[in-house]
Amino acid sequence: MKKMIIHGGKPLQGDIWIGGAKNSTVALIPASILSRTPVTLESVPRIADVDNLMDLLSEMDVHCDFRETTLQIDPTEIKMSPLPAGKIKSLRASYYFMGALLGRFGKAVVGFPGGDDIGPRPIDQHIMGFQSLGADVRCENEQIVITAPDEGLKGAKIHLKMASVGATMNIIMASVTASGRTVIENAAKEPEIIDLATFLNNMGAKIRGAGTDTIRIDGVDRLEAKVPHTIIPDRIEAGTYISMAACIGNGIRIHNIIAEHLDAFLAKVEEMGVVIDTDEDSLFVYPAGDLRMVQVKTGTYPGFATDLQQPITPLLLTAKTGEGVIIDPIYPKRTRHVPELQKMGAPITVVNNIILVQPGSRLHGAVVHADEIRAGACLMLTGLMVDGETVINNAGNILRGYDRVEEKLRQLGADVVIRDVED
Known part of the structure; x- marks a missing residue:
């Protein structure tokens, strides 16, 4: 068992490289x-x-x-x-x-x-x-x-x-x-x-x-590997860090991406008011100003990926106006991060498997539990952007899906550490 300890509220800045998908x-x-x-x-x-x-x-x-x-x-x-x-x-x-x-x-x-x-x-x-x-x-x-x-x-x-x-x-x-x-x-x-x-x-x-x-x-009768294969960049990791950069970034460049794989996600983030410059294989996320809520509905590719509905939630929590709505027809029960966010003061609820996010609440650190990979990522981003200490138990779930996450976050200036939990 592992836990992630975050002392949040510190603006993050610099460059981050996305791993293979x-x-x-x-x-x-x-x-x-x-x-x-x-x-x-x-x-x-x-x-x-x-x-x-x-x-x-x-x-x-x-x-x-x-x-x-x-x-x-x-x-x-x-x-x-x-x-x-x-x-x-x-x-x-x-x-x-x-x-x-x-x-x-x-x-x-x-x-x-x-x-x-x-x-x-x-x-x-x-x-x-x-x-x-x-x-x-x-x-x-x-x-x-x-x-x-x-x-x-x-x-x-x-x-x-x-x-x-x-x-x-x-x-x-x-x-x-x-x-x-x-x-x-x-x-x-x-x-x-x-x-x-x-x-x-x-x-x-x-x-x-x-x-x-x-x-x-x-x-065919037989397969033989003759050349190395380079795995495509992880669009879910990229989307998670784009959301993080907009939440608490002071200018972050994200390298090794294929922007076309993120079209639906980028469209929603930019609809909120986030400014992004996209190059051939990287993008730069500017510090966010006043953001507005949006409605997110997941779908099969090229729609909004179900694996990104939780990572975009912390960004919705920073919005100043409107009501955020998340509908996930692919996995409608993917809501177990919601009660954990409520422990951090988030004005978020679930009604008939629809996630509703309200603006205006002041969030704080808390002890929370990562039930699965993307829920853990959501709690990690929220912990990074709020003041105080956040402890994410069962953080091994985050490590199942995010490449060298502690190292990457610390390079951006985050105060984060992952520790083993004694029985």
């Missing part, structure tokens, strides 16, 4: 086992989820070497092994091993995935996709057992009921070595899916249409 990384690491040769990933974030995934790879005799931001993965001596439920429950993205193992061995035995508790996130579409490819799926002793037929997986037309990022990625990984053509209709279009497809195509896969709602995959 967490939501790409947690799929690319499992996808690496599809290669018959060693894989090199660059711009890998230093987050706890990466450590957990490397632990899972070690269970299969896959050697990893993580130095600086480069992760080398050698799957050449991989063995098919059931993945233990204990480690699987440590992160939700472990479900990507279903598609990766199925594509590599024709079989996967994986414990039910864990991760953040932000409401129901069923994997029925993943299962439906595997079954469409010919796999048998059953549950045994709290494990999911997925088996391809003797003749192997066969391409199929798969229509997703909703544009699920996880299901799209998992089906891609399972189908790249299936015989024939697989067509995924109503596919998710997030940049992280394009990143995965680029990685696999560079190894010899034949994937077309990533980034659109129809993806076509022609199966």
Whole structure:
């Protein structure tokens, strides 16, 4: 267990560099086992989820070497092994091993995935996709057992009921070595899916249409990594720090971004009155003046990302006029940060799963609890901007999603420290 201690109210200034995308990384690491040769990933974030995934790879005799931001993965001596439920429950993205193992061995035995508790996130579409490819799926002793037929997986037309990022990625990984053509209709279009497809195509896969709602995959016999793959910048980390810069920044430049990935978020921030200059791969956030409330409604890409509704909340708390409204149809139960913000004096409530933010209250430090990654980020930003001491318990959740967060914040002038909590 870890806690983050913040002495807030100090204006932040300087430069910050965004790491590789967490939501790409947690799929690319499992996808690496599809290669018959060693894989090199660059711009890998230093987050706890990466450590957990490397632990899972070690269970299969896959050697990893993580130095600086480069992760080398050698799957050449991989063995098919059931993945233990204990480690699987440590992160939700472990479900990507279903598609990766199925594509590599024709079989996967994986414990039910864990991760953040932000409401129901069923994997029925993943299962439906595997079954469409010919796999048998059953549950045994709290494990999911997925088996391809003797003749192997066969391409199929798969229509997703909703544009699920996880299901799209998992089906891609399972189908790249299936015989024939697989067509995924109503596919998710997030940049992280394009990143995965680029990685696999560079190894010899034949994937077309990533980034659109129809993806076509022609199966190949073998994948081999020949060049390093650089992970795209993390748009959620970037959005979080843009919100921070507007909350309490005295001029902050944010490097290593792809601004187009943030169009919906930037539009809302600028609607509030934040002034931002955007360059080719960086942007500068000016000190904010009087801001006005906005209404935020999350949606699938290119809409406003659900993972950014909590990080934008502290910025709404600084607004002087209007009423802030946050509607999250993707995860309507993603509101567990609200009672923690109330402990800090925030005029924020939840009515019928809609978050309402009022202006005008004076916030203060408090002892709060980070129930999940983005809720923790929301509390962290609020702690940075208010006077007094804020203690965020269960801060390990923040470390699951934010690359070298303590180091980056301290470089901007923040008074923040992360400590282990004794039992």
